[in-house]
Amino acid sequence: MVDLGIVMPLYKQKPEFLKAALHSVLNQTIQQFKMVIVIDGAPEMEPLVQSLVGNDSRVNTVSYAINQGVPHALNTGFAELFKDRRIQFLTWVSSDNIYGPHFLEVLRAALLKGPVELGLVYSSFQSIDNDNKPLNDEVALSALRKYQGKPKEALLDSSIVGVSFMYKSCYAKKVPGGYSLAPVEDYDYWLKLTDYCDIKYIPVELMEYRVDSTFSVSAQLKTTDAHRKWRYAYHLARHDARRRRGIAPEISILLPLREVSEETIDRIENLYEQVFSNYICYVLDLSSDQHVSAALKQIPHPCSVYATYPNWEKDVAVLATVRSLHTPFTMLLDLKGFQNVMDLQILINQLHKSGHNIWSTYYTDNHAVIGYRTVDLIKPVLSNELFRTNNLVHLLEERVKHVGDPS
Template sequence: MRDVGIVMPVYKQNHDYLKLALKSVLEQSFTNYYFVVVSDGAPADHIEIIKRETEGDGRVHLIEKEKNEGIATALNTGFNYLQKFESIRYLTWVSSDNVYDPEFIEKHRNALENAPENVGLSYSNFHHIDHKGTILREQFSNYQGQPKETLLDNCFIGASFMYTSKAAAKTGGYQLWPVEDYEYWLRLTEHCDIVYIPEVFAAYRVNSPLSVSAQLRHSKEQHRRFRHALNLAKLEARKRRNIPCELTVIYPVSDGSLQTIDQLERLLEQTFSNYQITVLDTTPDQSASKALKGIEDPRLTFLHIPGASEDTAILTGIQNADAPLSMLYGKGAFPSNHVMLNRLFHYYLQYKARGADAKHIIFFVNDKGQVSHRAVLPENEPAFGQIYHTETLDGILKK
């Protein structure tokens, strides 16, 4: 009885990479599976390679789509086909430029077979390889083996995984290019627990020239799309789980200059993501908003208050803040790197965990780059780039 279903979406790919990927699936130690290859508008020479490499193998089914519609649609096409086989209990999908260890299917299947009933996803470590197949030093395993709740902070599932058809039936299909996998894991893990296998069962090809990741690296607009989708996936997951926003960032702007745009970009690149941004545009013609709205992000809100002073703009921002913490943004060196807000917020959490009253304490990064705290000093407030309790900052501003 075949109880594993595998999908490989194919669009444009290096011929050698495609052959290696197909071969690594066909030569698995566990052989009793269905393998669906979805040609997502792939060129004719790709289809010829697929047919030639899989010829005579009854486990393989090729679906030829005339139009390229993206990975999510290709995956849904493949998994919809597999739904007709009631024997399938386990599902996975593979990339057309990665290489899979011969025990990839067997080990993941065994992990799910032997796991408690509530476990619906198995994932493992994997190698990063370059265009020649050489193993790189990067160790993704340092980030793996975490509780499933921390998926909201970073995606540690990676390129080697398998999940149950039971969990998949509760989750629905893939969506939200180009973070289809991450968004799917967020929804899937709301229905099941996960198990980590600390072994390497796949090789993920870094810098593959035809991959989505290469497109994202070489285009500012594509990177912005990726960042927007990533934060939208996180925001929607928090809404489903009733996790409130932690921080309102108040950003008064008086122009739409490149410096203003760069400041917003640096804020949006922060690894900490559970915050909302209120942009207070004081320009007479909304020129700042027009410049910044080219940068999409689901956490952004724009308020136009033409001709307002900075103090008035900040007060308007704090009056519209509905998170327990607030920060003024736009002056000073903050953030000096992409993890600074994450460090600052976790320092705040550690301070609270000690049972200390944080209401009248301000959390900031000192001149040496160290995270610290201090008491509220009315004569020095408000300061930019520092975390306040919203209620405390509101009281300071009204005085």
Template sequence: MEIGVVLPVYNQRPQYIYECIKSLESQLFRNFQLVIVIDGANTETGKAVKKASKMLTIPYEIIFRNENKGIAYSLNQGFSHLNDCRFLTWVSSDNRHDPKFLQTLYEHLVNAPEETVLVYSLFKLIDQNGKNRVNDEIRRKKLEDFMSRNKADILQQNFIGASFLFKQSAYDKAGGYDSKFEKVEDYEFWIRLLRIGEIKFIAHFLMEYRLNGEHAYTTITQPEDIRIKSIAASHYHHMKQGNTPKVTVMTRFYNQRKNIRQAIESVLNQTLQDFQLIVIDDGSTDNPWEEILQYNDTRIIPVKIENGGKARALNIGLKFALGEYILELDGDDWLEHDTLETIVSGMSKQLDDVDLSLGDRKIYPNTKLK
């Protein structure tokens, strides 16, 4: 078989399982094999999988496991039964796939340059009832801009999404999925996979991603927990690669969207460029996230959390600080162009028992940097 597909299933609504498997049976590309891994699911879910799989006319296998071991473990187990497939993907039991899902991904990967290890596409958002959440054409431009990034940007933000196909050889070389990063196992895997080869973005909607399903991990897990786990995965790989800048700048925003660009760009324009910038959106209601994500720079670590106050936000940021020195910048302030260079130079001349330096500041009432 050319393509191997793994479908991990934990507790799930039977209707969603039926719709997912039906969408796989409806694929125009037929040279694929399906492995369904029942990951300690309840009896109702197991029965639903058995019933829905009877419609399949493509080769398939069902692996039953009484103990729930998570998605990463299930994926590795499923892929181990697909060693003869050139290409691999996996799907969630509450999503639906366009009939051209596999065909389009396959054609693009086969015709891509040899060094390409992954292709991925746009995806639609549906609610728990299968209805479109937003107008796809209105959403398309922003989504294309976000997803068509350089592969190095994966350390800043996961832009790949839920519709993808990758090479078996690259999966083997990357070492498969890591259970230590459960809930963000895909993101952590992408970081390793993208070191091996190139990627290609396909600007077509090829699947429907369901939000707010009762058993979806995005429903049962707090969004902040998922975001923090993603940052932890990125931090782990920054550390592993020895990415330890001279300075970490932490800036926390709360309803200060109008000041974001000024603060961020004052850091990006420093004479000392050996820095990391942790930008923390502390539960703002003025939607600063769009402004923050416009900066495609792997030195920027965007952190989005629930509002809990400045101290909590900075303590979260400190967990991911890589720099030898740390500077805190308020969201409505900015740095002079040589601030980092000046403070690093000053600290380097101090005795070893000096842990803190202070500098003067200028006060500008209701003005912006010119």
């Protein structure tokens, strides 16, 4: 019985890459499946597809004259498959990757053998270049397996699923709107899907992922604007997932600014590149005309908000903001950037492990050691120091006494 459906979204592609991808899918150890190839705005690809597929009755082709993006192509393909009630398992494949002969068999077997609540399985993969040369040695593959083998909760922090996966159609039909939020439509979809089901990792390489091939999405994300668009969508996917699941932000990050410079822009970009993402960033605009807000809103982020304090003293504005916060932790930023993308994650991990006698964690000047503030440690509030919010309020109230408190 045919219970497996596959979608291949196809825009422009090198003929040799498409040929290798289709050959690898059509020659799987599992031969019974339905496949929908969605040609998305590249009619010149139709003759090539037809020559490669021939009269294979398993394959159906849908073609659009105008490119409408990967999410639309995927939703089109899966809508076709949903019409067949026999289809229980789904996956989609890229037109430039190469799939090992047991790719479908192993993933399908894992879903079949798993409990009812298991809805998504995924495996490791090997990266290759345009000449089919493997890019990862055994050390790198081992590191990837460790990264992907994290528990389901880690999916809120990063896209551990990767590019080799299969899921149950019964859960896919629950996802409102299907695929969306390009160019992170896959990651966003895994977060939506796992609102309803569990996941399982299979630590074996089942396919070869072609890195930055000529027409790939990743190759198109090299400019600053494209990277910002990707980063915004990546953060939004996580932000929306936490909101759906009732997970409140953990950290409030405050960045008080009176002017905007290249250094300012570098600093906020540096924050947005942190691995830890469950925060709200408050930009405190101290300018007289809100030009700080106008400038930084050009670098969008779903978890940034803007508070205006025209011509206020910085410490007074910071205290007024901190008093209104509901997050358990707060950090006051300066223009000195994080040295490592893991800095914020490490600081909050250490504060979580500490007793309530520890008020904050911070990096020492050489960034080699984490420092801890206690009630007995009398020193100024440090920028880039992660505080328990109530303790920070106490310290700031002492600090602004000589300035005057507007409240």
